[in-house]
Amino acid sequence: MREMTKGETMDERPARGTYRHGDLQRALLDAGIALARAGGPEAVVLREATRRAGVVPNAAYRHFASRHDLLRAVRASALASLAAAMEAELAALPADADPATDARGRVRAVGIGYLRFARAEPGLFRAAFTISPDDWPAVAVPRPEDGRHPCQLLGAALDRMVEAGLLAADRRPGAEFVAWSAVHGLATLLIAGPLSRLDPAAADRVGDRLLEMVEKGLAG
């Protein structure tokens, strides 16, 4: 490429591509997130991410081992957003009721946050869960005796859900998976499945019915 070894006017240097990007890793991740937002996991294509970062395709390999690796990073970000959505719904709850009685309300809030996020960001939601099957680390191990569930991956998400009332409502092991399944299933069917044609109002009604069922079913 260009030599420009010695005596050289400085102002022509930044004219073209600044070679060092600054934070390409972040830029690629952001591009990946944008792509996933718009078109789900299959839309996050490595070359397009580098294109958006204004860099040559192979540059990506200095920061991600593969396209799959980039997808993993996008997934992590999407899961964090999902967790944030649930936290937000939880935070919006009035805090005056006593913990014993509003346990169900908190479970419901978390579920609503989950569904809301899935419908607001279907691309990210799909990116969060549509990943190669064996790509999930060994989470979901049996819950230790103290009742806490060490779900490292969803971390804030599921742990918060569990803390937030589920355990208060139903201490049997597996109860959180049951509740999670119900909410997750509806989210999936709504955004990428046979229920995707359901109008929003009807979807809301189904959501209410489902959360109601979860609350009822928890008490056991």
Next chain:
Amino acid sequence: MREMTKGETMDERPARGTYRHGDLQRALLDAGIALARAGGPEAVVLREATRRAGVVPNAAYRHFASRHDLLRAVRASALASLAAAMEAELAALPADADPATDARGRVRAVGIGYLRFARAEPGLFRAAFTISPDDWPAVAVPRPEDGRHPCQLLGAALDRMVEAGLLAADRRPGAEFVAWSAVHGLATLLIAGPLSRLDPAAADRVGDRLLEMVEKGLAG
């Protein structure tokens, strides 16, 4: 396949490539199904299907408009298999109880069939549901007044589920979606999600708990 219309020695024709394949459409679909079985929807690659059918890549385009079109056909087949699995579970039920009381048992049987199929054929199950989001026809329309649900797509599957007891247990519109969501969510989390590391026994327990919740929740 070949006619071998008239005076023809029968043994010399198949010597070379038989040009006309006979039923290439079926062969390609079968290959697609096999690929999906082994590796899920992303593994059904058009060129590999033609390779297995012993034919040049472009031949596929005489029978499928695109790779996506082939995937659609695979999905239809997978959904049929899923429906068959539910029917099988239903058929294995003792038929002596009166319809009113065993409605829940039938719902449970259908749910068990659903989960069983998902875990036995994760590739096909994923192929059945992991499809471009806007690729689902306009199913899931509001149920007509007679209480039947016109889910053309899942056809036998959901209709059967509805007939089989769900409507007897809970006539409110949307009830079938709630039940479906719960079962579908667990299936999804188990085979391609964060619960994929759960050991089978634990998965069974969660499944039992979930179906129990569905039954309880249905009665309203």
Next chain:
DNA sequence: TAGCTATTGTGGACGTTGTACACAAGAGGA
């Protein structure tokens, strides 16, 4: 201040995929 070196982006290339276009082989009716 000059030079060395590890980091990070570039250039070019390869194999694979989905897909388009023109052509050839064969089936079935005229």
Next chain:
DNA sequence: TCCTCTTGTGTACAACGTCCACAATAGCTA
């Protein structure tokens, strides 16, 4: 027997993920 419609072939192209060798730069070291 020929004609024509169907169906498979051949060739080609763009895009993708990924590999390799090389160039530019930052930051340390002397």
